[in-house]
Amino acid sequence: MSSPAFSEPPASAPASKSERAYRWIRDRIDHHRYGPGYRLVLGAIADELQMSVVPVREAIRRLEAEGLVTFERNVGARVAVVDEQEYVDTMQTLGIVEGTATAMAAPLLSPGDLRQADLINRQMHRLLKSFDAQAFTALNQQFHSILFAPCPNKQLLDLVDRGWVRLSGLRDSSFSVIPGRAEHSVAEHADLVEMIRAGADPLDIELAAREHRWRTLNAFLDARHSATTNTANTANTASPNTASTNATTRGRKNP
């Protein structure tokens, strides 16, 4: 009864195929395997996952509703392209909801949590020398996740989560594109933790967290507008997606 040939699917959690498809696609989007603009072809995905197109369609509907993919009738779905305007909007919105979530979570954070956050920030500080945007971004998310995790409002946490996911398409580049932003970010992190530890007014914490994110946004916009011609090249070296994006935006096929 241990492991006969039959009854291969794990009896414990037989997730539906559409669920599997959803997770599979989402995973590839999250991990940048499918960059912005990548065409999601039903048949191909179904084939690769060894299922029919129907579950894949449903998965894509969900992703569409979540704003992760765009959809055009009779043409198909592609990973949502985050243009500058959307990036700005999302970043702004994330600042708002994350700020409030952090403020709501602040009184519920244990000393251990705060120490953990400090630890991560210290790691980020060390990373400043041999700078690795990928790793830095990952730590950044960890840091903030700790701070807003105890927020009792599930809705709000969900929104924060979605904001992060939406940005995942190009958030690597944020730090790499903006000179000096990473250093400031680390310093602001330390301040934020200190405020929480000191039991500051929730509204102050909220605004501090919000401003922290908005400053990154503003730095991005400044850098973008001052050096318009140069940015393209910088972005190219930082994110390997750019090339494929350009290639896939025009034609119908994926490379």
Added chain:
Amino acid sequence: MSSPAFSEPPASAPASKSERAYRWIRDRIDHHRYGPGYRLVLGAIADELQMSVVPVREAIRRLEAEGLVTFERNVGARVAVVDEQEYVDTMQTLGIVEGTATAMAAPLLSPGDLRQADLINRQMHRLLKSFDAQAFTALNQQFHSILFAPCPNKQLLDLVDRGWVRLSGLRDSSFSVIPGRAEHSVAEHADLVEMIRAGADPLDIELAAREHRWRTLNAFLDARHSATTNTANTANTASPNTASTNATTRGRKNP
């Protein structure tokens, strides 16, 4: 309820069936034809809309992703039941995003817009005598919609919209359950418009709008906790859904 500018398909091309199914179901949820807990049976809906179940399934996936319906594998979908905790969370979240949206929109409001808002609030004031929760709520939404409509952040507007939709299941009862809340609400509306007209600090506007909503929430919670036994009856007379909800929660069929 009515989504903002985007997500409106060009009228020229006939909408896909899954799109039609989506709108059809969503409309019934918005208009309380399908109350919380109502079972959405694929076959029945497909039959009524004269299509196969496949498009209906996709529509339900979208609704699921939007949080309007809950789903259980091999059992089916039902209109999301908003329990007290969810109501609180949603109301709180709505206060946050709506507050910021209102603040962002404030400098972009024309004198005409403000007059329009005033007009609606005056109507609400008149309604206070012959009180009609349904109408009052509708006007309330109109009022706030005017105030946050020019907010340039589409993401944020989308979140506000979703918040309103999520609450539509029981927001009628908010005003009817809470004694005196409607009066205060009208007064706060007037204050809010005046602040905007005077060009107040955006942060002040934001917090005023937020507090306005949170006060409704707090009033609801107070009323709920002080008179636990009585509230149930009041709610019953206000919302006809309650009976059917109880009936459908246990069994699998809808009445």
Added chain:
DNA sequence: ACTCGGTAGATGGTATACGATTTGACATAC
């Protein structure tokens, strides 16, 4: 009476099949 177990019907899950639409390319005319 109560519980357990089995069975039938209802409903969801998925595969397959076929029609509809779009796209890209090639050929032809100007």
Added chain:
DNA sequence: GTATGTCAAATCGTATACCATCTACCGAGT
């Protein structure tokens, strides 16, 4: 050389069919 028309391939949209699973009901055993 450019524009336009035609066609085939790719892909999406939907219907139908069939299997899997759940629920409700009913009868046997205690």
